[in-house]
Amino acid sequence: MVPPTPTPSLRLLKAAKAEREQLARHRRELLNARESLRTELERIDGSLEEVDERQTLLDRLVGPTAGPQPETGEALARRTSGDEQRALPVLRGPDIRREAVRVLLAHPDRPEALHYREWYGLLQDAGFAVAGKDPLATFLTQLSRSPAVSKSTQPGVYELDRGAVARLHTRLSELQRELRDSAAAHGPSVEAAALRARRTELNAELGRVEKAVEEVEALFGRARVADERLIATA
Structure with missing residues (x-):
């Protein structure tokens, strides 16, 4: 007779659950840090452009300063x-x-x-x-x-x-499906908090993908986009 496989102890289950929650928190922190860095980089780029524009305006008003200047x-x-x-x-x-x-x-x-x-x-x-x-x-x-x-x-x-359109539309469908599933999910308060955080991530990515789709369709043309989507689903 084959002895039954022992079930995990409550102590092990509790430790595994705690580690999973810790990893989930760490992942959210990393995602937030990445978004903060991206936002900061975009802010710096915008500030540099404003400085260039103001420098150009001042040069037009009073002339460039003496000596070599960065273009x-x-x-x-x-x-x-x-x-x-x-x-x-x-x-x-x-x-x-x-x-x-x-x-x-x-x-x-x-x-x-x-x-x-x-x-x-x-x-x-x-x-x-x-x-x-x-x-x-x-x-x-x-x-x-x-x-x-x-x-x-x-x-x-x-x-x-050339395959960006089909791939982006596939990703859109995946994000929308996961959002629908997460909206229908129920669970303990800890899992509910994780679900809310995940929905926030999904909505942020959904917005980025939608903008990417608009950009690619505007560049490659909607007629070609329709053909690529048909080929991808064939």
């Missing part, structure tokens, strides 16, 4: 040919990555991937400048954040993510 995005947006100056449109924030994708999509050679330095050159050739003290670094940051772009296996190379 702002507005300064880099001007090219001189003889005595003529042509001001280029200056891109900031998400507009940088959106125009970068549009430029690549409109390129006659139809490239699907490029090194970010070459991609940045195409954006400049198309008549755009990037705001910031280090425009190339700003461009790379925005390019890496684009939901329509993915990093290639080659160093420094980024490519158009």
Whole structure:
């Protein structure tokens, strides 16, 4: 006769439950820290852009200060040919990555991937400048954040993510399903608190994915989006 498997002791169950709750709290703290850092980075980027704009305004009013000064995005947006100056449109924030994708999509050679330095050159050739003290670094940051772009296996190379639409819609469905399930769930107060925290996370991610879907659909076109979704569900 095979002896029955012993059931976990109450002490072990209590310790496991306490450790699970501790891990859940730690995970929430990490998520909150990540959001705080992302928000702080966006705030700093915005402040730097404001400083550049004010510096440009002051230079126009009183002239530039003596000695070499770091170029702002507005300064880099001007090219001189003889005595003529042509001001280029200056891109900031998400507009940088959106125009970068549009430029690549409109390129006659139809490239699907490029090194970010070459991609940045195409954006400049198309008549755009990037705001910031280090425009190339700003461009790379925005390019890496684009939901329509993915990093290639080659160093420094980024490519158009043609499957982004189908993947984002799949993720939307998963988030919506989990939200519905969590709304119908019931349990002890500790589990209820964890559910509320998870719903907060889900709603935050849902908002980000919805914005990404809007951006990708606007770039790739809704007709192509519909075709990709049909292929994904076939």
